[in-house]
Amino acid sequence: MVLDVKRIINTPGGRIPFDFTEDFSDVDFGGVCPAVRPVSVVGQAENIAGMLRLQFDLTTTLSAVCDRCGAPFDLPYKVPFECLLAEELEENDNDDILLLDNGTVDLSELARETFILNMPSKTLCREDCRGLCSGCGVNLNYEKCRCKKEVDPRLAALAKLLEQ
Ligand SMILES: [Zn+2]
Ligand SMILES: [Zn+2]
Structure with a gap:
């Protein structure tokens, strides 16, 4: 999904909502692919007083494996993302600014x-x-x-004495 924001670049108050799903079932974490269900991407691009802001939430239910007991379980997953979009970087570039590619962003x-x-x-x-x-x-x-409880050697000796 490529979002074209050209029509709101110069329109303060302009807003483009989006809502789609992605398939990340091929994303592998140490031999496990937890995204067995589609991941929904819901958000918007918005022109706030001349600044383009992109925001979305990633939501799905992961099929996870417990690190401690190894049991599989469903893990609710929701991660927000937010950044600013710009056609070119200013002098003091910022990590939170994403460069547009010919007015578009590859969501x-x-x-x-x-x-x-x-x-x-x-x-x-x-x-x-x-x-x-x-x-x-x-x-x-x-x-x-x-597990058989480790018997205290002193108690074991005592037990032996009592047995006799
Ligand atoms: Zn566990
Ligand atoms: Zn045990």
């Missing part, structure tokens, strides 16, 4: 970059996920650890 590309940059680096199925036991491997959220 698909921008949405993809934004999606990649804002991928959560750590995903937990729940805040207090207890993870897997490093000994027996059970999911501690649902089961009790099956």
